Amino acid sequence: MSDRYVIHGGYAFFPQEKALKKVDIEIAEGRIKKIAATISPESDAKAIEAENKLISPGLIDLHVHLREPGREDTETLETGAWAALAGGFTTVCAMPNTCPPTDTREQAAFISKRSEELGLARILPIGTVTKKREGVEIAEYGMLKEGGVIAVSDDGDWIVSAEVMRRALEYAGMLGLPVITHAEEPTMCADGVMNESTVSARLGLKVRPSVAEEVALERDIALAAYTGSHLHVAHLTTARGVQLVREARSRDVKVTAEATPHHLLLTDEKLSEFDANFKVNPPLRTEEDRKALVAALKDGTIQAIATDHAPHPLEEKEQELDLAPAGMIGLQTALSVLWEALIDTRTLAPERLLALLTVGPAEVLGRKLELKEGEPADLMVFDPGVSWVFDAESNRSLSQNSPWFGKTLKGKVQHVFLAEKHFEF
Numbered sequence: 001m002s003d004r005y006v007i008h009g010g011y012a013f014f015p016q017e018k019a020l021k022k023v024d025i026e027i028a029e030g031r032i033k034k035i036a037a038t039i040s041p042e043s044d045a046k047a048i049e050a051e052n053k054l055i056s057p058g059l060i061d062l063h064v065h066l067r068e069p070g071r072e073d074t075e076t077l078e079t080g081a082w083a084a085l086a087g088g089f090t091t092v093c094a095m096p097n098t099c100p101p102t103d104t105r106e107q108a109a110f111i112s113k114r115s116e117e118l119g120l121a122r123i124l125p126i127g128t129v130t131k132k133r134e135g136v137e138i139a140e141y142g143m144l145k146e147g148g149v150i151a152v153s154d155d156g157d158w159i160v161s162a163e164v165m166r167r168a169l170e171y172a173g174m175l176g177l178p179v180i181t182h183a184e185e186p187t188m189c190a191d192g193v194m195n196e197s198t199v200s201a202r203l204g205l206k207v208r209p210s211v212a213e214e215v216a217l218e219r220d221i222a223l224a225a226y227t228g229s230h231l232h233v234a235h236l237t238t239a240r241g242v243q244l245v246r247e248a249r250s251r252d253v254k255v256t257a258e259a260t261p262h263h264l265l266l267t268d269e270k271l272s273e274f275d276a277n278f279k280v281n282p283p284l285r286t287e288e289d290r291k292a293l294v295a296a297l298k299d300g301t302i303q304a305i306a307t308d309h310a311p312h313p314l315e316e317k318e319q320e321l322d323l324a325p326a327g328m329i330g331l332q333t334a335l336s337v338l339w340e341a342l343i344d345t346r347t348l349a350p351e352r353l354l355a356l357l358t359v360g361p362a363e364v365l366g367r368k369l370e371l372k373e374g375e376p377a378d379l380m381v382f383d384p385g386v387s388w389v390f391d392a393e394s395n396r397s398l399s400q401n402s403p404w405f406g407k408t409l410k411g412k413v414q415h416v417f418l419a420e421k422h423f424e425f
Helices: 077-086 105-118 141-146 162-174 198-203 210-227 239-250 261-265 268-273 287-299 334-343 350-357 359-364
Strands: 004-014 019-028 031-036 046-049 054-057 059-064 089-094 122-125 179-181 231-233 255-259 378-389 408-418 421-424
Touching: 004 350, 004 378, 019 054, 019 350, 054 350, 059 077, 059 334, 059 359, 077 089, 077 105, 077 122, 077 408, 105 122, 105 141, 162 179, 162 210, 179 210, 198 268, 210 231, 210 239, 239 255, 239 287, 255 287, 255 359, 261 287, 261 334, 287 350, 334 350, 334 378, 334 408, 350 359
Parallel strands: 004 046, 004 054, 059 089, 089 122, 179 231, 231 255
Antiparallel strands: 004 019, 019 031, 054 378, 378 408, 408 421
């Protein structure tokens, strides 16, 4: 196959300007050779027609669960990386709640090395805040960073001890590592299935109330302000939580936040169907909360959209809601469902959505993202007009726990360029 390509007539997203421009892009030997209004390709170049399509730097996901090691029956680093590419993501950050957890340099290095061997979407390991994710003793952050970690988190478990969280922020801050918090006060959420609301009262289900997020956030923000370190809020879900982050940022507290596609698009009314694919932690909230999240995308309170891709086997998800695990997969469907819900309805500008999936995540990681000549090829081509079915044939994950499984979606990633590799979907 030719290692020279010319992408013709697409609308390219330029991160440095946060703007879309209609251009041709030439790729040669794994690098962006030329960007111009029109390019006449050399005879050995493969032409890719991108009229009415979007060209963007590869998407970045700050929050995925790839289950290896420990639950390779639900996902592996390889299948997760393929799902990422099919969704336009060329970089994903793997949460440490594996078995064993990513709490040593060796464990982090295993993920980094395996990612390099696969040559698919880059997998960046996130290390644990505490050893064994027990919330007691902070991990060896210097060693973890040597193994390749780009942040620390006890994802799924809030750090109950304020003193441990303070020390984590201080030591991670010295190494330039963000501390990612899953902000839910656990004593208020024991065995909870869904958000506390009129819907939960009607259904008679155990709850994970919004105040659990808000109590946890207030403390963590206070500690971030005190230490001056970078706190990143995973999967923000409540209107009050948005307000807390907004107020903190107005005071120049170093806090960033992400929201997931499912919290942006769905509400707790979906649990009325008793479908465990809608059971997530933190839970789906109210329409008021959902609208507050979308508003926070627009005004910059939320910097990134992250999928929280969480694979689970069918037999576990088909249990009663009280017993079924929380989480849904999302790497392959994120851009499609967000585009149709937010861009086709003119709720959000295309440039803003692409920034939330590229520039914002890069900035959380302390990285600068540009689309320019001479840079390594790291691009995806997305056709917003194509419809496709997300089913067993098209799914790249080992799991299928998604409310969009079996549905026809609009908008599809068709090409991904990553260094000298070209993937076509």
